[in-house]
Amino acid sequence: MLSLLAAFVLLGTNVLMAQTDAASASPATDAAAADNGLPTAGYYILLFLIVCFIVAIVGKILKVYDLSQQVQGKKPMNWNNLMGALCLVFLVAAAYGAYWEFTVHGSMILPAAASEHGKKIDQMFWTTTTLTMIVFVITQILLFTFLFIYRYNAKRRGHFLPHNNTIEKVWTIIPAVVLTVLVIFGFFTWQQITNHIDAKGEPASINVDVTGHQFAWEIRYGGKDGRLGTTSYKLVNAGNKVGLDFKDKYSYDDLQADTIYLPVNKSVRFNIHSQDVIHSVYVPHFRVQLNAVPGLPTFFKFKPTVTTQEMRAKTDNPTFEYVLYCNKICGGAHYNMKKIVRVVPQAEYQAWLSQQKPYLTDQLKKDLKFAAESKGAEDKRLALNN
Amino acid sequence: MSTLAVHDHEVAHHGDDHGHHHKATFLNTYVFSQDHKMIAKQFLITGIIMAVIAMILSILFRIQLAYPDKAFPLMETLLGRFAPGGRLDSNFYLALVTIHGTIMVFFVLTAGLSGTFANLLIPLQLGVRDMASPFMNMLSYWLFLIASIVMLSSFMVQKGPASGGWTIYPPLSALPKAMPGSGMGMTLWLTSMVLFIASQLMGGINYVSTILNMRTKGMDLWKMPLTVWALFLTAVLGVLAFPVLVAGVVLLVFDRSFGTSFYLSDIVLNGSQVQPYEGGSPILFQHLFWFLGHPEVYIVIMPAMGISSEVMSVNSRKPIFGYHAMVYSLIGITVLSFIVWGHHMFVTGMNPFLGGVFMITTLIIAVPSAVKTFNWLATLWRGNIRFSAAMLFAIGMVSFFISGGLTGIFLGNATLDINLHDTYFVVAHFHLVMGSAAIFGMLAGVYHWFPKMYGRLMNEKLGYLHFWLTFIGAYLVFFPMHFMGLDGVPRRYYAFTEFESMKQWLSVNTFVTWAAIISALAQVAFLYNFFHSIFFGEKATQNPWEANTLEWTTPVERIHGNWPGEIPSVYRWPYDYSKPGAEEDFIPQTVPLSQTMSSNLPHDFEDNPAGLEAHAKWVNTQKSNEEVK
Numbered sequence A: 001m002l003s004l005l006a007a008f009v010l011l012g013t014n015v016l017m018a019q020t021d022a023a024s025a026s027p028a029t030d031a032a033a034a035d036n037g038l039p040t041a042g043y044y045i046l047l048f049l050i051v052c053f054i055v056a057i058v059g060k061i062l063k064v065y066d067l068s069q070q071v072q073g074k075k076p077m078n079w080n081n082l083m084g085a086l087c088l089v090f091l092v093a094a095a096y097g098a099y100w101e102f103t104v105h106g107s108m109i110l111p112a113a114a115s116e117h118g119k120k121i122d123q124m125f126w127t128t129t130t131l132t133m134i135v136f137v138i139t140q141i142l143l144f145t146f147l148f149i150y151r152y153n154a155k156r157r158g159h160f161l162p163h164n165n166t167i168e169k170v171w172t173i174i175p176a177v178v179l180t181v182l183v184i185f186g187f188f189t190w191q192q193i194t195n196h197i198d199a200k201g202e203p204a205s206i207n208v209d210v211t212g213h214q215f216a217w218e219i220r221y222g223g224k225d226g227r228l229g230t231t232s233y234k235l236v237n238a239g240n241k242v243g244l245d246f247k248d249k250y251s252y253d254d255l256q257a258d259t260i261y262l263p264v265n266k267s268v269r270f271n272i273h274s275q276d277v278i279h280s281v282y283v284p285h286f287r288v289q290l291n292a293v294p295g296l297p298t299f300f301k302f303k304p305t306v307t308t309q310e311m312r313a314k315t316d317n318p319t320f321e322y323v324l325y326c327n328k329i330c331g332g333a334h335y336n337m338k339k340i341v342r343v344v345p346q347a348e349y350q351a352w353l354s355q356q357k358p359y360l361t362d363q364l365k366k367d368l369k370f371a372a373e374s375k376g377a378e379d380k381r382l383a384l385n386n
Numbered sequence B: 001m002s003t004l005a006v007h008d009h010e011v012a013h014h015g016d017d018h019g020h021h022h023k024a025t026f027l028n029t030y031v032f033s034q035d036h037k038m039i040a041k042q043f044l045i046t047g048i049i050m051a052v053i054a055m056i057l058s059i060l061f062r063i064q065l066a067y068p069d070k071a072f073p074l075m076e077t078l079l080g081r082f083a084p085g086g087r088l089d090s091n092f093y094l095a096l097v098t099i100h101g102t103i104m105v106f107f108v109l110t111a112g113l114s115g116t117f118a119n120l121l122i123p124l125q126l127g128v129r130d131m132a133s134p135f136m137n138m139l140s141y142w143l144f145l146i147a148s149i150v151m152l153s154s155f156m157v158q159k160g161p162a163s164g165g166w167t168i169y170p171p172l173s174a175l176p177k178a179m180p181g182s183g184m185g186m187t188l189w190l191t192s193m194v195l196f197i198a199s200q201l202m203g204g205i206n207y208v209s210t211i212l213n214m215r216t217k218g219m220d221l222w223k224m225p226l227t228v229w230a231l232f233l234t235a236v237l238g239v240l241a242f243p244v245l246v247a248g249v250v251l252l253v254f255d256r257s258f259g260t261s262f263y264l265s266d267i268v269l270n271g272s273q274v275q276p277y278e279g280g281s282p283i284l285f286q287h288l289f290w291f292l293g294h295p296e297v298y299i300v301i302m303p304a305m306g307i308s309s310e311v312m313s314v315n316s317r318k319p320i321f322g323y324h325a326m327v328y329s330l331i332g333i334t335v336l337s338f339i340v341w342g343h344h345m346f347v348t349g350m351n352p353f354l355g356g357v358f359m360i361t362t363l364i365i366a367v368p369s370a371v372k373t374f375n376w377l378a379t380l381w382r383g384n385i386r387f388s389a390a391m392l393f394a395i396g397m398v399s400f401f402i403s404g405g406l407t408g409i410f411l412g413n414a415t416l417d418i419n420l421h422d423t424y425f426v427v428a429h430f431h432l433v434m435g436s437a438a439i440f441g442m443l444a445g446v447y448h449w450f451p452k453m454y455g456r457l458m459n460e461k462l463g464y465l466h467f468w469l470t471f472i473g474a475y476l477v478f479f480p481m482h483f484m485g486l487d488g489v490p491r492r493y494y495a496f497t498e499f500e501s502m503k504q505w506l507s508v509n510t511f512v513t514w515a516a517i518i519s520a521l522a523q524v525a526f527l528y529n530f531f532h533s534i535f536f537g538e539k540a541t542q543n544p545w546e547a548n549t550l551e552w553t554t555p556v557e558r559i560h561g562n563w564p565g566e567i568p569s570v571y572r573w574p575y576d577y578s579k580p581g582a583e584e585d586f587i588p589q590t591v592p593l594s595q596t597m598s599s600n601l602p603h604d605f606e607d608n609p610a611g612l613e614a615h616a617k618w619v620n621t622q623k624s625n626e627e628v629k
């Protein structure tokens, strides 16, 4: 049996080796016919059949053993004990597995939030994690130890216990109270985070327009006046990607950007739009996510607190970048729809901003006969329009 | 009273014309059968086939995730234009994810689960000869089958099946130009779903009316097994929620085919093609979808809960702990599940205030879920646990439900959901709490009631192997996904190669894929066991698990009409296991209290003052007898 298996494994490795050889020898020429992966697949299928075969044999052996025990008048195999013991083994192994997961994969998760509201989210996250993990550990331990302790024994009977109102009340009320606490904190934090209107007296947020379409993001800044001009989807074309309405004077100085630069510790508001299907603006390091919905502008206000440079030092990764990516299924290239976000000191932000190109290019101006009209006339016309 | 009248009529009707009212032919026994037991088997086997297909789809896309840069020439041989050069096309990847999800949620865990066990158990456990409307019942199966075929046929169309995710959010699903799958594939998806919903409604109405009107004598609602309670509430949920999805789907069909703009507004395709739609709202679809979608997840889990409760009680040789609490929590879940749908939409741009309200309702629904879990644990406590294969799967269901339910508390908190929505954390959550838990409940049911379907037993040892491989495998697959989600890894990505930060998860993905392949192969143990045991399994006895419920009083031969003579009457609740003073450790529901004087408790006479008095008298005489001795 075993030698058969060994021989088979050897054979399989040969097949695989031959395959890799063939693949490396003939990169693109004649691979088609010979190397269609069938031998490999066949190998794995055979391997699986052998496993099935072994399982069947073990099963038969067990059966025969059981019968012979019975014939000799000994006790047959006690499967209840075996399963009870396996439950305990599983519990121990799973406890170790979960511990390993938490330490190894748990250390690969996002670093602490790089935004003001994100810190609150993190705090709530760790509170929730602590509470749920306590429940998780206790309930799973009870489950599997009960299975072991109370495994079948012909001499015993179960304990007839149809109900116990006291304990049932206890374990209804405790979760209810804990959840109420979580809900209350969650509710108020949620209200704060989702409020995107600047309060009176608060310095105005920097408005950044983020517009999604298959499969890219368009980024627009307000320019010198800091205000974004109006847009309309009806005006969108190859030359006017976000559909800026140049009848609105706020739109003249609107800037287009390839990267999102944000000054650190300044409040920012993303005005989120979509032109075709639903996308989602997701910047996990800032704990920012909101869908981009065609026909329904959405807003997310937040304050980044850690510059890209600082984050590079913190994560020990010299190439670290904040990334904004799409997180709502939007088509074939959904998996590659991103924008880099750089958080920089105020001065650097200003310097960068002054380099950005306006949407109103010279070409556009000519097309729209801007140059011909005087500023005054333009203003009057706008006034009339209003 | 009316219940009794109907029931008496049934008896009379069946009593005299039994055996001659139709000749059994192959066609009306196995194909167009109106016997609930045969329809249950049809649902089950169709469900199993669909599950295998959906599982294979998942392995295909898992291979893509594990080896995003590798070409598998065999893939091209198998899939042709969908895997050019041996690499899955990114649109086809999404199609695989979409159809996998749709089949698993609707065709396997809704129709396969409820369809099988509601049909099998409602009449058998309530003492009914057949469903209220057997013909409609048959129709329900055939519509389901047609829906399945239509869904699968979308793999044959040129541009591939629907691929906007199982939630088919418009505009992606509404605009054929938005992705290949939104053309013919989506039309077939929508057609299939309408047929499917019709099937569900016919089934559901039948289940509800059978349960409400046709129970045998003595079977009042509080004597019903938890399986029937669960199936009943599931059917109610389905009947109330599914029509809303039809509404949503019909409006989508209008938008797709008749130029309306229910869900569409302000759309420009390819950067310049301005579309004429105005005034619609994509969010509206999400409301309609999740108004069904959330109850749907409970439609999936409640039958699994019912089955597990029953199986755990039988095999712990103990009454289910807190029967009333179990029923009330099911009712609570049913009611609450209609007002939590917005938790799927926290970050969709829905009014944040609404989000806050949905957060409150969502976290309330965790309370009945917690109660159920604790009651299951209490059921095991001081039991005398027999590890049948069914029992193991029921336990697995509880373990998964705990693990997955707890992450619901994170997601239900709108604040935390900001960073978790649409990441692998959600994938981990629902695959544990819904996918794994519900499948395990279903498998528990199959192992447990196999004798009532085929008169034979499945092989227990092979069941053990199946259980451990699948149980461990499922944890290995889904546990690491939590951490990916916490690192901000999005779901429904074709490859994680385009982002520096996601590359650290490539090795985890390979691991997960292999765990998935091994768990998938472990299902061969089940398939072999199932189909082999149908023909060659060990012959079952009448009551192989020594259970109390009525189905075990029917003959092994599984005759049409279920009971050869009169339908048995019911005298007690179904959970009298290990009752002190009783001879055996189980007392079937058909045994009158008058025959079990030594084991009766005051508790048994809660709504029966006369009985209580008699009981008290009996206890007193016992006592005085003892004193005399």
Ligand code: HEM
Binding pocket: B167, B297, B298, B300, B301, B343, B344, B362, B363, B365, B366, B369, B405, B406, B407, B408, B409, B411, B412, B413, B417, B420, B421, B422, B426, B429, B430, B433, B434, B435, B438
């Ligand atoms: C303990 C109670 C539960 C709570 C509080 C809860 C909460 C949530 C929340 C808030 C989401 C949305 C996450 C997101 O998309 O960002 C979600 C997703 C989901 N839940 Fe639960 N859940 C619970 C139990 C369940 C149960 C019992 C099932 C099914 C049997 C289930 C199935 C699902 C599914 C299928 C999704 C994902 C839908 C999708 O986006 O594709 N959940 N859950």
Ligand SMILES: [Cu+2]
Binding pocket: A212, A213, A215, A278, A279, A280, A326, A327, A328, A329, A330, A334, A337
């Ligand atoms: Cu996108």
Ligand SMILES: [Cu+2]
Binding pocket: B293, B294, B297, B340, B341, B343, B344
């Ligand atoms: Cu939900």
